[in-house]
Amino acid sequence: MPLDLDFSPANGYGADHLPMAVIREAHGVAGRVVTRIDDTVIDLARLAEMGVDLGFDIADNSGTHVDVLHADNLNALLAKGHEAMANLRGRLGEIITNSFGAKRYASALRPLATVEFMLPIAIKNYVDFYSSLQHATNLGRLFRPEGDPLTPNWRHLPIGYHGRSSTVAVSDTPVGRPSGLRLIEGRPVFGPSLRLDIEAEVGFVIGKDSQLGSRIGTREFFDYVAGVVLVNDWSARDIQGFEYQPLGPFLGKSFLTSISAWLTPIEALARARTKPVTQDPIPAEYLLDPDPWSLDIELAIELNGTVISRPPFASTYWTPGQQLAHQTVNGANVCIGDLFASGTISGERSDQFGSLIELTSGGVQPLSLPDQTSRVFLEDGDAVTIRASAPSLAGGRLSMGEVRGIVVGPSQ
Ligand SMILES: O=C(O)/C=C/C(=O)CC(=O)CC(=O)O
Ligand SMILES: [Ca+2]
């Protein structure tokens, strides 16, 4: 194992990032919590076995696990709260910069290419928003060409729906092409989707339970949100187009939603705050934030290795703080392990759109790829990777892992 680690690597995984993931134990099923520096995975469960002080009490809050680092997901670690996470990050920073060259740590280091990732969160509830003005305008024009692209409620509240938490899967899970009813020459015909699409999104993971019957204010975001993942909300546009009225997305999206294996702790994004889009009209009081913020996260979508779009998260109209306030304004509670996704992120320019249906103007203007092929929607064998970067604490940019999927043939 390399012991000469690069602590501020250009690839965005320096000591100021320390994302968290869960790897599968070799020859076993149990998970182990890890972080990384550059392309070296640091096994935190191993450090705990070695008796290394990690700066916080690693016992599970509920007393049911040995500790929060020998776990199949990050939920118990996130439940320890921001103080524990800050202490862990501080202690890891010390160990990494002062003594990681020491041979005694070698058994906790693994090359990235040798580990297998598990779904990092046991997802309790999954909510997907529809918060990009450009995306909503583009899709409104395509799905409802007869009316205003934005529905009358759009600028008054962040529209969202509850998705299917059990089909949220870790990056690299194969994407089985879903079957369903879609209109062919005006008639509903059952078969594999012919308009399989992507949606590039950012997801927020809850690390603290709220009380049923109470609201979370826009200013309380950091009390409840533990970290950020990348999301690809795979979407079968033909199934969606036939089924969605009047209740919204269902089987056209619930077959799979992929998230990155690495969770970036919200602490690591403290320098990524940026001014959000100006809202007009001024929203209802429960959605107001006296000091509104968004995050300067730049996404890149790759199709078979070619970057086809660079959506900017900061262009999203409704902010993460407003999305969290909105989903609890009726008294609904949030739980540790809840995931809420931003909705597809589309910037103003056509090379910033977050889905193929937008990038190909509704599937009529194919994208040309360097291998001389073209695409409107995804074909079997296609690989889609979404990456992202954001300003890091030390001054460069951190990399937010990646969410990848390869389309395989019809799942049944
Ligand atoms: O406008 C529609 O009918 C459909 C919208 C979507 O498919 C978008 C969706 O899933 C929410 C989002 O990601 O923005
Ligand atoms: Ca979506």
Ligand SMILES: [Mg+2]
């Ligand atoms: Mg989906």
